[in-house]
Amino acid sequence: MFDFVHNIDIWAAISFILGFIFVIIEMFFPGFGLPGVVGLIFLFIGIVLTAKTLTDVLVLLAIILLILAVVLAIAVRSASKGRLKKLVLTDSLEKESGFEGTEDFTSFLGKEGxxxxxxRPAGTAEFDGVKLDVVSEFDFIEKDAKVKIVKVEGRRIVVRKID
Known part of the structure; x- marks a missing residue:
């Protein structure tokens, strides 16, 4: 039924083996993608050397995809269990470690502008020559009104109208 089994010679077998090895390396140690590309080229060469008909090509592709899907499932499962340190971020991004996700606007707290x-309630205000996107604490504040920063929550700067 499948004639490609008899068509596999030593070079096709080496191409398939190298192709699977390189693609599996890429799955377990992701990076630039070069091993994955090289592996796909080897698998393509293996198919070209082996398949004689379109049916052979389709069956070989199905077999290759099935094998790679099983290996990918194993890689994902290993990563979810924490066995693959390269795939899982282990460093915590805390402020004490020097990480800041957004700019720190707490120095503007209490400033008037x-x-x-x-x-309405969002808009722009100027504080000491710096333009900032702000939100009014309560209701509408008209243009050119004096405002004071009363709360800073990340990038959200809350202002109140002052008289």
Missing amino acids: VALTAL
Whole structure:
């Protein structure tokens, strides 16, 4: 039924073996992608050397995809169990370690400035020559009104109108 089994010679077998090895290396140690590309080229060469008909090509592709799917499932399972340190981020990104996800605007807390746009409730205000996106604490604040920063939550800067 499948004539390609008899068509596999030593070079096709070496191509398939090298192709699987390189693709599996890429699955377990992801990086630039060079081993994966080289592995796919070897698998393609193996198919070209082995298949004589379109049916042979389709069956070989199905077999290759099935084998790679099983190996990928094993790689994902190993990563989820924490066995693959390369795939799982182990460093924690804490402020004490020097990591900051957004800019720190807490130094602006308590500063007074002027609303450059109407705040309904969001808009722009200027504090000591620095333009910031702000949100009014309560209701509408008209343009050119004096405002004060009363709360900073990450990138969200809350202002209150002052008289």
